[in-house]
Amino acid sequence: MPQAIDVVWFKRDLRLRDHLPLVQVQHNPRPVLLLYVFEPDVIADPHYSLRHWRFVYQSLQDLQLQLQDYATEIVIMHADIFTALTLIQSQFTIMHIYSHEEIGLDVTYRRDKALAQWCNNNANIDTDIQAGPNASIRWIEFPYSVVRRGLTHRKDWGRYWHEVIDLPCADADLSCIPFISRALLTELHAQTNTAIEQQQCLALDPQWQEVDKQLQLGGEKRAWHTYYSFLNKRGKNYAKHISSPSLSRHSCSRLSPYIAWGNITIKQTYQKLDSLALTEAYLSWRRAFTAMASRLHWHCHFIQKFESECAMEYRHLNIAYDAYHYESDPEVVSQRLSAWKTGMTGIPIVDANMRALIATGYINFRMRAMLVSVLAHHLNLDWRLGVHHMASLFLDFEPGIHYPQFQMQAGVTGTNTIRLYNPIKQSQERDPQGVFIKRWVHELAEFPDDMVHTPWLVSPMEQQLFALPSNNYPEPIVDIEACASAARDRLWAFKKRPEVKKDARRILNRHIVPGSR
């Protein structure tokens, strides 16, 4: 008779501390199998790219290393979840599956619904006295951070946040978990060999050896290392450098990919900040700490918004914007979109940021907002044409932050003010010496500092005088000022429509925390 086991299913919670499912299986009556599944449907989703799965792979390596101390390891499969569970069922009898709720994309939401159904249909014939002869697999999910499933309003949400964030972290004593031993997993491994091989390919692909050098590496250990380097040194000028495209790379926490993939939690980072805030050593860090804490707070606010309104993956949060008129000439759309995606718009700060994002998976918040602003406003393209591109580039892609932010910056919520960034002004203010532009737009590397913001204004005389190299850097694909002006008129006029205001009232009632604005 197959041995009865329970499964802890890892998804975007790739850590061993502050992990509710792991606390659940302390002193578990049955052996515990740890599982991660690379799911083809999720991998194929246009929001994701190889860099994400590389990060996951690295995170899993970190967990395997830690689990050596407990003589077990995570079972890693490359299959849809049903195939994976069926394979496990061929050797064991699964009684419970424990996991975190995933505030995710449609692709994982559909998977979750199908899995719930599957669990109900897969009655365990083999007896477990307590569960009874017809027990189905029970799938038990634990809440993600401070986010609440099925919330329809935000009354008391602010208080709830503070209550939950101050609760002790869910740190299991791993030595109290009856992990399945490696020996028992051998047979299972034999059957999943092909999966492992596919894993290896992912890991060893030579193109990624090169790319990895510019991307942050995944793993719980890396997460804490990154946080400590922020707290020990890098974060001193957090508030001051946060908007600079170059300095933010050093002075910001850089925890975002670790938080997104669950190597570290908001609660862990917030509590650490809290415990240090009043200590002698950090007296001069008050501004940095306040700014950081406020961002950790906003994190859950946005994810909660997405949880309560997940249709925003496909449509405007404010339904009235379905009638908004974007550029519709297919030639123009395709030309503009391709220039934006590849960092060839001819606007240096825009191209520098897109190229940096492609190469490193990271740019700071303000520059992300600016890229969306240029896409949606100056280029007048439907935000949905760019939303997958940026998701696939952000190493820290988090659905619950990406969509609310993207729509807000695209100005289609009707509740926020219209943020129409002037890329030239941003360039001059945030990258005054052109350090960032020269780093990423090599065509302008030899230009005098003050000319890199608007290279098209350099006259032939100056070009000759300064012996500037002739190069292939494009002229701006649009007239920036004229497009901004047109966008301003278009956006403000549309926002005044009664149907926009009507849906804006609905959105405010549903998503705004009383007293937060």
Place this chain on the structure above:
DNA sequence: AGTGCAGTTGACTTT
């Protein structure tokens, strides 16, 4: 020393 004036700063409004 007080006045006129160009230029700056900051609060506030509009888009």
Place this chain on the structure above:
DNA sequence: TAAAGTCAACTGCAC
């Protein structure tokens, strides 16, 4: 986590 415009108060300076 916007930008531009408006306006009043202020500043520095020449006369």
